[in-house]
Amino acid sequence: MAKQKKINPLHIFLIFWQLGRHHPFALLLLVLASGGWYGYELYYARPQMVYMGIPEAHDWKHPFTWTRIFRNEGFMVGYSDLRGNPLWVSYPLKPVPDNAPYHERPQRFSADWRNLTHITHGDYTHSGYDRGHMAPNYAISRLYGKTAQLDTFLMTNITPQKPNLNQKLWQRLEEVEIDYFAKQLGTVWVFTGPIFDPEIERLKSSYRVQIPDAFYKIYLAPPAKKEQAPKTLALIVPQQVRGQEPLDRFLVSVDEVEERTGFDFFHKLEDTLEEKLESSIDPTPWKLKAIARLPARY
Secondary structure, three states: OOOOOOOOHHHHHHHHHHHHHHOHHHHHHHHHHHHHHHHHHHHHHHHHHOOOOOOEEOOOOOHHHOOEEEEOOOOEEEEEOOOOEEEEEEEEEOOOOOOOOOOOOOOOOEOOOOOOOOOOHHHHOOOOOEEEEOOOHHHHHHHHOHHHHHHHOEHHHEEEEOHHHHHHHHHHHHHHHHHHHHHHHOOEEEEEEEEOOOOOOEEOOEEEEEOOOEEEEEEEEOOOOOOOOOEEEEEEEEOOOOOOOOHHHHEEOHHHHHHHHOEEOOOOOOHHHHHHHHHOOOOHHHOHHHHOOOOOOO
16 A cells, blocks of 8 residues: 655645735635535534434543544544544444445555554554454445545554454454344444543553553444334443453443443434433344354454
């Protein structure tokens, strides 16, 4: 994969300064166009990439919940430059068409020019941790194409995962959600990301990257009819797993995910419905018991 060039903010500032000095009207048009683009992002494009609201921090004053939002092909990321991790990633799944092409997996991960600390593939080398996808390579590439697949290999979609988690249990979850949940329930919205305990650990190979203690998945299937309610499923998986544990061992409520992450999900739902959905644990509609022990591919 071609190496991405790092954008120099000072260079951009100098371009704008020179433009303002010599072509003030052009600069004004550029500012207006930028405002229009941001309005499009804020009020239309980003809301299309989540279900019932972009996750909001319970306490906006807590720096470790601050995120910058990156909209990619097929998924969206709430990224923390302070933690060097995506704190939440959202993506919609649907059944994979029979004629959907397979795309060859890239050999390396790419730095994301939007990342202020410019984390690269090499930051994880010899760290003892895998580069763990949050938006999954397989599902995103089959549903949204090659460009979307390359976006999943940006380092802003990556977080440190122990090999047994990344290569076994997390891979099983990623396979179940696209091969079973989407086929059973149609469109399924996924929110996923890391969970950090108060004691901060960092990669020995890169001080810029904090190590999560666990990871969450939240699934929501919208109702087929207006009078029906959405279906939710949530899991929290610790770093230290063997990889073959049954998936239903890690079931939790959405409320517990919110408590441990500091984020409020689905906050645009009607309050009574939101409270009911987020406090319950009901894997029955997802038929999780029947697939909880499926083996990993690796």
